[in-house]
Amino acid sequence: MTDVRTPASALRQSHETAAQTTSGYGMLLVLLFTLVAGLAAFTQIDRLADGAIVAWFIAASFLFLFVACGFYLLQPNQASVITLFGDYRGTDRNAGLRWTWPWMGGKKVSVRSNNIISERIKVNDLRGNPIEMAAQVVWRVTDTAQALFDVDDYKAFVNVQIEAAVRTIGSRYPYDDFEHQEVTLRGNHDQVGGELRAELIERLHVAGITVDECGFTHLAYAQEIAGAMLRRQQAQAVVAARTTLVEGAVGMVEMALALLSEKNVVELDDERRAAMVSNLMVVLCGERDTQPIVNAGSLYQ
Known part of the structure; x- marks a missing residue:
């Protein structure tokens, strides 16, 4: 049997549309009008047994309940998703007092950060x-x-x-x-x-x-390797620092030997040049302060 599956890209995606709603302030006036009309009809029921008055009272009461059930409030950066028996009918993003048909369902969604x-x-x-x-x-x-x-x-x-x-x-x-x-x-x-x-x-x-x-x-x-990785970082940092230090020391030794030869301060053969290079590298690369040693004799003795 072949397993047929619908790819995610082929699934139907919903898209937001504007809902057909209205401002609640105009409908609030209608609500007040029906309330006044209902109260006026109610005051006439006891004095006049007129079917028109009764019908007027019932109609005003029904209209009052109909309008009252359609109000909802939206705060800034808040939306109401309007549905009709489960079918999406749009989204209202207008803040304030709003009104829609009472049979419309609504679910509020925050669009704030x-x-x-x-x-x-x-x-x-x-x-x-x-x-x-x-x-x-x-x-x-x-x-x-x-x-x-x-x-x-x-x-x-x-x-x-x-x-x-x-x-x-x-x-x-x-x-x-x-x-x-x-x-x-x-x-x-x-x-x-x-x-x-x-x-x-x-x-x-x-x-x-x-x-x-x-x-x-x-x-x-992670904790299980944090100590080992810290030691590794320290070792890598020491190696990197030593590399920079040695490169700088070699350059300084080359410069010192070149200036000594250029100004004829002293003539150095290969053995004395090697000894000077060794001493300079120890001075420049050593971790501790160097202590001079006075040579009373000759380098060859």
Whole structure:
């Protein structure tokens, strides 16, 4: 039997449209008018047994209830998704007192910016070293129809996709590089953060959500290798410092010998030149302060 599956790209996606609603302030006047008319008819019922008065009271009461059931409030940066028996009929983003037909269903969705800090997760970087990572993400809903109808729970969806994106970016680069020849998680925050944002935007597009800002709030080696990696970093730093020190010392020795020969301060044969080079390298590269030794005899004795 052939397993036929529908690709995700072929699934029907919802798209936000403007709902056919109206301002609630005009309908509030209608509500007040029906209230006054109903009260006026109610005062006449006891004095006149007239069917018209009774019909007037019933109609005013029904109209009052009909209008009253259609009101709803929207705060700034808040939207109401309007449905009719489960069918999407549009989204109202106008803040204030609003009104729609009472048989229309409505679900409010916040389109404000949301800030979330993910939990620390353990990821293997490009070199296989376990590291701990956590991210801070600022996101907001841009398409309310997709957020409600294309995913089951868009807030839970955001949390899951943030963790997946952090794992993807964390495994794409090494944690650190002392030779400064690679893009690293620790040394290239802006570039890596930009790639994390692009990854999240692509993942959250199906839910009608965009990412305004993101970055890493925690980045460190896992505890089981933190001590070993610290010693490794220290050793690499010492080697790098020694390399720079030796390169500088060699240059200074070359300059000293060249100036001595140029100004004819002293003539040095190969043996004395080698001895001077050795002494200068010890002075320049030694970790402790040097102590001069007075030679009372000849170098050849």
